[in-house]
Amino acid sequence: MDFSTFLIQVLNGFQYGFLLFLVASGLTLVFGIMGIINLAHGAFYMLGAYLTYWLIGYTGNLFLAILGGILIMAVLGYLIERLAISYLYDRDHLHQVLLTYGLILIIDDLQKILWGTDFYSVPVPEILAGGIQMTENQEYPIYRLFISVVCMILAAGLYVLINKTKLGMMIRAGASNREMSQALGIDISKIFAIVFSLGVTLAAFSGMIGSPISSVFPGMGSEILIVSFVVVVVGGIGSVKGAFVGAMIIGLADTFGTVLLPEFASVVVYAVMAIVLLWRPQGLFGQT
Amino acid sequence: MTQEKIMRFILIGFVAILAAGPLYLETYYTELFIHMMVLGIFAMSLDLLIGYTGLVSFGHAAFFGLAGYLLAIVTPETEPTAIWISLPVVLAGCAIAAAVIGWFSVRTSGIYFIMITLAFAQMFFYYFNENNDLGGSDGMFISNKPLVGWGDFQFLDLENTTSLYYLVFAGLLASYFLLRTILNAPFGQVIKGIKANEHRTKALGYNTQNYKLVVFIIAGTMAGFAGFLEAASSGIVSPGNLHWHHSGIVIMLVILGGMGTLYGAVFGAFILTLLQDKYTGMVELMPDFMSGMADHWHLFQGIFIILVVLLVPNGAVSLLAKISQALGKKEDAK
Structure with a gap:
């Protein structure tokens, strides 16, 4: 591998890592703050990608489609929290896992009803098309760079x-002591609904912004969900900083695993996870 | 009658219905019952983890599917392999896999445990899904059913549905009583202690880590036993057997039936499978505009799961318990 190829792979690894971070941060926020494990996180990612594909048909513009998609998903996330998740705060993780698993089944089937089982592609917008010349015959796509910057x-x-914000302060207060914050006059149930909606939107946004490079297909949600779990476990659950570092490690491991060990590509990230767990069972930035 | 007596009465009735199964069931339903009993064993093995030890594994399908692949690998295309050889090989393989995954997983707890078991199970899934020597995403055929006998003497012909039925039925009873024995032994008391309060159990001098690992291995091996029976009866194994959706379904079975009772898990397997079987028929009874629902069992299943979690979190057994309690009171009043 010469240096420019190496550099491109590093960039690819970081770009994938950034995207993973967006997905994993939503997962870890919802868990860290609300104590809810959301298996449907990947399904929301998929929904984001499909919405982009669908809205682009009407608007013809990726950015407008993303804007519309964000609005829809934020409302959807809020509703799901109010109608289902909010009943589970005092319950066992087991029930949360099962309920959000039920959500996956519903979302997957709705996706099939609305869009079928075909693969779709979303075009890269023209202003971000093209690439940056790295060497004579290698260039790096601008859109990938754009993803990294946005992330x-x-x-x-x-x-x-x-x-730094007041809302953030209330969120942190609610995370560390629910009853006390409530006694101080913070409307925790509203805060939780906002956080859940934020988590859903983050997942969906990653699916939206990633759709031009990944194509849109059924099952894309469970793929990303499992990798985000690995990221969160490596980084330490509930820690946004951990999610960031974990996402970079897994992004690079996956990219270089595919290049250097193609036969074991799908196993490399799990091996990395196993090694981290041996060393720190609570993850890199997790608290015991 | 006390509540326990009524429960015991229901259980004995259930076993009697199962024991007489092939006498009154059509072939289609005999096969469906075989499938349900296999799922029952699978769900019981998970109940040992979830309901008794408090370890929520979201990767239990890994052992179920692995067992099928191991059976396919040890069964040549031309001749059957004796069950005395294939079964121990399969169980040993699953025990080793459970030991390795468990060794990593039991160091963690709670939500970490859920995520790690899920991630490891997916690793198995991707391995089998992408390995073309093992049929890739199509899976493998098991051309010959395991031979129950010695040399030319065949004790049971598993091509015969009734023989297969009774083998699986015996497996179900054996698994139940094995788990009961384990749970009634001092070992079982310790793992229940882990669920109730792990710190306290540790403070009493038990190395809880080792106990959890052993439970994980027992549960994984029993899931492998179920996977062996499933592959032997269907004659096919595919990566779908290890997919995490399958792990999700089996958790569903345990909750639906009522966790921490063992037989509840078996009830769960029967309820969900019969529901799925009757689903198309139920859709036909619905108003016309809903006829499109026939192809969307998953949608219905998802709604059903959410309703169960929200409304009947303690499962069918808790409903039965309530009914028998009410009956018991009536009896007392007399």
């Missing part, structure tokens, strides 16, 4: 939201 901005935005 970085969102990561920073998430950090500011949680650590």
Whole structure:
């Protein structure tokens, strides 16, 4: 592998890592703050991708489609929290797992009813088409770079939201002591609904922004869900910082695994997870 | 009659219905019952983890599917393999896999345990799904049923549905009583202690880590036993057997029936499978505009799961218990 190929793979690894971070951050936020394990997270990712494909047919513009999709998913996330998830805060993880598993079955089947089982592709918007010349015959697509930049901005935005704003303060207060925050006059059930909706939207947004490079297909949700689980377990559950580091590690491991060990490509990320767990069972940034 | 007596009465009735199965069931239903009993064994093995030890494994299908593949590998295309050889090989393979996955997983707990078992099971799924020597996503055929006999002497012909039925029925009873024995032994008391309060159990001097690992291996091996029976009766194994959706379904069976009772898991397997079997018929009874629902069992199943979790979180057994309690009170009043 010469240096430019290596560089492109590194960029690819980071780009995949950024996308994984977006998905995993939603998962880890919802767990860290609300104590809810959401198996349907991947299904929301898939829904985001399908919505983009569908709305692009009407608007003809990726950005408008994404905007519309975000609105739909934020409302959907809010409704699901109110109608189902909100009954499960005091229950065992087992019930949360099972209920969100039921959601997956419903969403997967609705997806089949609405869009069928075909594979779809979403075109890269023209302003972001083309690539940056790396060497004479290798170029790096601008759209991938765009994804990385957007994800970085969102990561920073998430950090500011949680650590610097009043809403973030209420979220953190609710996470550390629910009853006490309620006694102080914070409407926790509203906060939780917002957080869940935010998590759903993050997952869907990743599916939307990733759709031009990954194509849209049934089952894309469970693929990403499992990888995000690995990311969250590696990084330490509930920690956004951990999700970031975990996503980079898994993004790079997966990219280089595919290039260097094609036969074991699908097993590499799990091997990385196993090694991390041997060393730190609570994940890199997890608290015991 | 006390509540326990009524429960025992129901159970004995259930076993009697099963024992007489092939006498009154058509071939189609005999085969369906075989499938349900196999799922019952599978669900009981998970109940040992979820209901008694408090370990929620979301990767239990890995052992179920692995067993099928191992059976396919040890069965040549030309001749049957004796069950005395294939079964121990399959069970040993599943025990080793459970030991490796368990060794990593029991170091964690709660939500980590759920995610890690799920991730490891998916690793198995991808391995079998992408390995073309093992049929890739199509899976493998098992051309010959295991031979129950010695040399030319055949004790049971598994091509015969009735023989197969009674083999699986015996397997169901054996699994139930084996688990009961384990749970009544001091070992069982310790694992129940882990579920109730792991710190306290540890403080009493038990190495809970080792206990959890052993339970995980027992459950994985028994799931393998169910997978062996499933593959032997259907003659085919596919990566779908290890998919995480399958792990989700079996959790559903345990909850639906009522966890922590063993027989509840078997009830769950019967309820969900019969529901699925009758689903098309039920759709026909619905208003016309819903006729499209016939192809969407998953949609219905998803709604059903959510309703069960929200409304009957303790499963069918809790309903039975309530009914028998009410009956018991009436009896007392007399």
